[in-house]
Amino acid sequence: MEQLIERVNSCKNVEDAIKLLYDFVPKTEHIEKALSFTQTKHKGQFRKSGEAYAIHPILVSTFVAYMGGGEDMIIASLLHDVVEDTCCSIDEVSLEFNNEVAHLVEGLTKIMEIRDSELIPSTSDEKMISSALSFRKMLLASTNDIRVLVIKLCDRLHNMLTLDSLSKAKQIRISEETIVVYGPIAHRLGISSIKNKLEDLSFKYVLPNEYKKIDDYIQEHSQQLQLRLNHFTSKTKTLMLTNGFSENDFEIEKRVKHYYSIYLKLQRKGVSIEEVLDMLAIRVIVNQPIDCYRVLGIIHQNFNPLISRFKDYIAIPKENGYQTIHTTVFDNKSIIESQIRTRDMHKTAEFGVAAHWKYKSGGLNPKLEWLNDFKAQDDSSEDIEEFYEIAKDNLYSEDIAVFSPKGDIFTLPRGATVLDFAYEVHTEVGIYAQKAYVNKQRTPFLTELKNGDIVRIITSDEPQYRCSWVNSVKTGKARNAIAVNCRQKMKEINYKVAISLLTSVFNVKERKLKQWIEKENIDNKIFRIAIDSEYFKNIVNALKKYPKSDKILFPFFNIDRYNIKKQKFDNIVIYSNQNISNVLFDYCCHPKRGDDIVGFKKGSSVMVHHKFCERAAALMEQKDQMIFVKWTREAPERYKLIVSLENKRGSLATFLQYLAKMQINLITIELGKSEEGHADFFEMILELPDKNIELAREKLKTKYKIIDFVSVNDVYKIV
Numbered sequence: 001m002e003q004l005i006e007r008v009n010s011c012k013n014v015e016d017a018i019k020l021l022y023d024f025v026p027k028t029e030h031i032e033k034a035l036s037f038t039q040t041k042h043k044g045q046f047r048k049s050g051e052a053y054a055i056h057p058i059l060v061s062t063f064v065a066y067m068g069g070g071e072d073m074i075i076a077s078l079l080h081d082v083v084e085d086t087c088c089s090i091d092e093v094s095l096e097f098n099n100e101v102a103h104l105v106e107g108l109t110k111i112m113e114i115r116d117s118e119l120i121p122s123t124s125d126e127k128m129i130s131s132a133l134s135f136r137k138m139l140l141a142s143t144n145d146i147r148v149l150v151i152k153l154c155d156r157l158h159n160m161l162t163l164d165s166l167s168k169a170k171q172i173r174i175s176e177e178t179i180v181v182y183g184p185i186a187h188r189l190g191i192s193s194i195k196n197k198l199e200d201l202s203f204k205y206v207l208p209n210e211y212k213k214i215d216d217y218i219q220e221h222s223q224q225l226q227l228r229l230n231h232f233t234s235k236t237k238t239l240m241l242t243n244g245f246s247e248n249d250f251e252i253e254k255r256v257k258h259y260y261s262i263y264l265k266l267q268r269k270g271v272s273i274e275e276v277l278d279m280l281a282i283r284v285i286v287n288q289p290i291d292c293y294r295v296l297g298i299i300h301q302n303f304n305p306l307i308s309r310f311k312d313y314i315a316i317p318k319e320n321g322y323q324t325i326h327t328t329v330f331d332n333k334s335i336i337e338s339q340i341r342t343r344d345m346h347k348t349a350e351f352g353v354a355a356h357w358k359y360k361s362g363g364l365n366p367k368l369e370w371l372n373d374f375k376a377q378d379d380s381s382e383d384i385e386e387f388y389e390i391a392k393d394n395l396y397s398e399d400i401a402v403f404s405p406k407g408d409i410f411t412l413p414r415g416a417t418v419l420d421f422a423y424e425v426h427t428e429v430g431i432y433a434q435k436a437y438v439n440k441q442r443t444p445f446l447t448e449l450k451n452g453d454i455v456r457i458i459t460s461d462e463p464q465y466r467c468s469w470v471n472s473v474k475t476g477k478a479r480n481a482i483a484v485n486c487r488q489k490m491k492e493i494n495y496k497v498a499i500s501l502l503t504s505v506f507n508v509k510e511r512k513l514k515q516w517i518e519k520e521n522i523d524n525k526i527f528r529i530a531i532d533s534e535y536f537k538n539i540v541n542a543l544k545k546y547p548k549s550d551k552i553l554f555p556f557f558n559i560d561r562y563n564i565k566k567q568k569f570d571n572i573v574i575y576s577n578q579n580i581s582n583v584l585f586d587y588c589c590h591p592k593r594g595d596d597i598v599g600f601k602k603g604s605s606v607m608v609h610h611k612f613c614e615r616a617a618a619l620m621e622q623k624d625q626m627i628f629v630k631w632t633r634e635a636p637e638r639y640k641l642i643v644s645l646e647n648k649r650g651s652l653a654t655f656l657q658y659l660a661k662m663q664i665n666l667i668t669i670e671l672g673k674s675e676e677g678h679a680d681f682f683e684m685i686l687e688l689p690d691k692n693i694e695l696a697r698e699k700l701k702t703k704y705k706i707i708d709f710v711s712v713n714d715v716y717k718i719v
Contacts, residue, residue, distance in 0.1 A: 001193040001350070004066055005074070008059050009161060012051060014039065017058040024065035025074055030097065034075040037096060041086040047166035056158060057081055063154035067191070067354040069147070074373055076104035077151045083226060084111045089632070107148035108155075108248035109378050148184060153194050156182045159203040175205035179260075180401070180452050187703050190321050190352025199260035207407065214259050217273045227282050228334045229254040235331070236282065239298050249291070253283040257337075264401075264411050281337040285346050289314060292340045299338055303329035309337070314345070321348050400451040412449065416474040419466070421446040421476035422457045434460035446472050446710050465489055465612050472710060486563055490596070491527050493611050493620075497598055498529035504601070505540055506547060508716045510623075529628075530598075533575045536628055537564045540577075567631065572608065573601070575628040580606050583629075589613035592638075592712075599629035638667065639693060641684045642707040643700070652682070655704065662699060664688055685712065 009555050018035060025031065038057050045053035061077040069077070075097060082088040083105060091111070092676045094102035156178060179202035186195035204211045218225070232256050240250060257279055266273060284295050292314055299305075309328035317323045324341040341349065401409050402421055410424050418438060422445070423430030436443050436456040444468065449455065461654050467486035473479055503513050520542060529536045544562050567574040569583045571593065582605040588611040591597050596611040600619050609616035618663045620626075645651045659666060665687040688696055697709050 001066075001197065002072060004063070005161065005197070006597060008062065008158065011055065011059060011196065014052055014058065016580070017055045017062070021058055021065060024062060028071060030071060030075060030604060031078075033606055034078040034097070038078045038082060041082045041088050047084065047162065049162060049712045053081075053085075060151070060155045060158050063157060064151055067150060067351055069150065069354070072098070072100045072104065073151060076108065076147075077154065079105050080108040080151060080155060098431050104145065104148055104151065107145060108151060109151055111143060111148070113363065122536045146189070146353060149189065150191070153186050153189075153191065153198075158200060160198060163201070165203065171205045175202040178202040179206060184451075186352075189354075190318075190348065191350075191354060192352070193350045194323075194473050200258050203260040203263060207409070210257060210263055210292075210511060214262055214273060218256060219257075222540050225256055228336070229282065229332075229668050232280075232331045232334065232336050232384075233282055234298065235302075236284065239302055240284075240295065242246050243298050244294070245286075245291075250284060250286045250295075253285070255283075257281055264409065267408060267410050280334065281339060283339040283341070283346075285343055286340060287342060289342055292342065295340045296325055296327060299327060299329060299340075299696045303331055305329045306335070313342075321352065324349060328692045390620065400449060401451065403447050403454045405454060413474050416449050417472065417478075418443055418449060418457075419469065420473050420475045420478045421449060421455045423481050423622060423641055424475065425457065425472075427477075429459060429553050430478060431461040431463045431485055432461075433457050433464060444708065445469075455496070463489075467612075469711070475668055492609070493598075493617075494527040494530035496620050497611075497626060500620065500623070501529055501628055502543070504625045504627065505564070508542065508547075519546075532629065533566075533573075533628060535573060538563055564628075571632055572576075572599075572606075573630050573632055578627070580604060580627065582606070583608060586613075588615040593631055596706065597629055597631070599627040601625040601627050632692075638712050639686050639696075639709060640682060640712045641686055641700075641709050643684070644681050644705040644707055655682075656702075658703065659686070664696065664697065681707065 007020055011020055035058065042053040042057070047056060057080060059659050060080065060324075061074045064073050064077040074542060079088075079093060079097075079101065083090055083093065089105050090102050093105050107168050108615055110361055159174065159177060163174060166174070178198050180703045183195055183198050183202065186192075186198060203243040231250050231280075237252055241247070260272070262279060286292060286295060300579060306328045311319070311326040314325055316324045321344040324339050326339055328335060328337045341643075400414055400416065401411050402416075403409055404425065410421060412420055416424075418436045419430060419433065422433040422436070433445065436447075437456040437458075438449070438453050439448065440454075440456075441446070448574055463485070465486055467490070470482045470486070473482065493496070499510060499513065502517075503510055506513065514523075517526055522539065522542075526539070529539055540562055547562075562577055564575050564577055567576065567580055572583045574580050575585070578601070580601075583599075584602075584605055585591065585608050591610040591613075592606060597608050598616055601609050601624075606629060608629055609619075643655065645655055647697065656666065667685040667687060670683045693709065693711065697706065700706055700709070
């Protein structure tokens with residue numbers, strides 16, 4: 001592909017372009033006719049660069065021919081702009097050529113019409129992510145024939161190669177559209193040769209400073225990087241030749257990874273380019289799948305692998321048909337990624353769906369089920385947001401790119417939430433996140449992000465604990481950070497509670513109690529007292545020997561002084577050696593059944609707080625007397641649902657009947673505001689029969705517009 005691009009860039013007239021086309025396709029009567037037709041129709045038209053317009057469709061058809069497109073595809077690519085930019089009609093194309101060519105040209109023309117009508121103008125300050133909404137009609141116009149998408153990708157590739165002649169505003173607009181729209185399409189079609197080039201070309205215009213930093217680094221260290229690659233390649237080749245392979249059995253390609261992938265790596269890991277370890281890669285191409293595993297064995301036996309970076313896409317291919325073994329290994333001070341694949345796998349990786357036109361054999365057929373969902377959509381539907389949700393879920397099934405307010409790009413898995421983004425920026429940002437804005441709108445932290453969203457996080461001075469959200473975030477980084485943070489904080493709180501409970505039972509100073517604990521060698525286990533009533537009683541029994549009974553005036557009155565009794569109230573069970581007459585819930589935190597709770601003695605009553613309540617934390621610091629409290633039974637799982645229903649009679653009743661069929665228990669319902677002609681929003685608290693929120697969410701989404709559906713077990717810091 002790189003060699004072809006160099007030749008394409010050198011074509012400055014129609015004659016050179018035609019000559020290049022015929023290097024990839026035999027001359028036929030129909031292609032000759034199409035060349036003449038497009039030159040006639042575009043006569044007198046020029047591109048911004050000053051070149052004759054006809055050069056563009058001829059070079060696009062060259063890319064299509066290189067991708068293995070048949071005669072109809074090549075002719076359609078030659079004619080792809082004639083209906084849009086000249087007086088030619090689809091009927092004329094059909095009459096002059098055939099219905100198949102006309103069908104392809106019509107699909108390409110529809111895309112151009114939609115692009116012009118749907119995309120924001122180049123003078124707008126809005127982010128190009130709004131162009132993603134054009135997926136609705138663009139893909140519906142294209143999915144009847146995958147060839148339309150391939151031609152459009154080739155068209156976009158040539159447009160990106162000639163972007164310098166346009167204004168800066170248009171360069172940025174087209175590049176943003178390319179990186180958000182066309183790069184992912186190429187990825188899902190498995191055409192890495194186009195995907196990588198589109199990404200790098202777009203990256204150069206969208207983030208020129210970041211591109212320049214990487215380019216400067218690569219150019220400055222070019223000799224050193226090439227020496228490392230040459231050294232590793234030479235060693236690998238020698239090892240293969242001494243382990244049963246002959247010269248004709250394999251070939252090795254070497255490369256520095258493409259710039260945009262390096263940039264995403266910098267963003268994901270939060271490191272500088274000097275710290276990127278696996279910037280270098282080789283590709284070993286062999287004859288048979290079994291040879292791939294032989295090569296893998298040779299590499300792992302002679303270089304230390306990073307096991308966490310090993311991926312076997314031969315055994316488990318990607319949906320787009322991609323098959324390759326990836327392994328990253330150490331070679332002296334270098335870390336190099338090795339990709340191992342067969343020749344057929346290489347064709348599929350480079351050309352994706354087009355490999356089966358170009359080579360007629362080899363590799364797996366890429367799975368294109370992701371396109372079927374678009375075909376099922378009603379073309380007359382005006383719910384663009386609903387369609388975009390489907391487009392996003394399918395087109396970005398692997399990852400999405402979102403932006404910080406400064407334009408930094410962060411790559412997240414599909415389904416990632418605002419809180420995932422906060423932790424992706426930095427663990428501390430996630431922990432201290434207080435408010436969030438998505439596209440300048442205040443947004444809940446569990447809102448699912450869309451590709452291209454701009455996310456701003458406001459942090460507080462105090463850490464925010466969202467322990468029940470651990471299963472609601474998508475990324476492992478966020479889940480792990482929440483779990484670790486909450487475990488550590490909970491352990492600290494439980495330790496304080498345990499000490500307070502024991503000082504209350506024995507009525508001694510904390511310093512003296514800690515001396516007893518140290519003698520018993522139980523300091524590292526003492527936190528368990530706060531959560532385990534039996535352990536609490538056992539520790540009290542173990543410490544009874546320490547109070548000096550000889551100073552007690554009447555020992556017989558103190559036989560049961562430290563006996564822990566169970567006292568039961570409506571919702572709360574208390575374990576204490578003191579008599580409690582009442583249990584109250586403080587106004588500050590409103591703990592719900594199942595929340596982690598603590599109790600403070602107030603006269604003969606106990607005041608119950610959530611363990612993460614700020615007022616409870618203050619009372620602990622004041623050394624207020626504490627009492628062991630727990631719920632009488634496990635809390636049922638509750639969820640908050642916000643749903644948008646059509647503003648017509650009976651819609652709410654129908655929805656409630658649907659909930660009843662799903663055996664979902666409705667606890668509360670609150671009617672939201674609505675304007676005439678708009679949908680009504682309802683907020684509900686639900687109990688699920690099997691606690692499977694994902695299953696319930698999917699069932700509801702098939703019939704209704706779900707705005708939010710989250711657990712309400714954690715009542716703290718929900719913003």
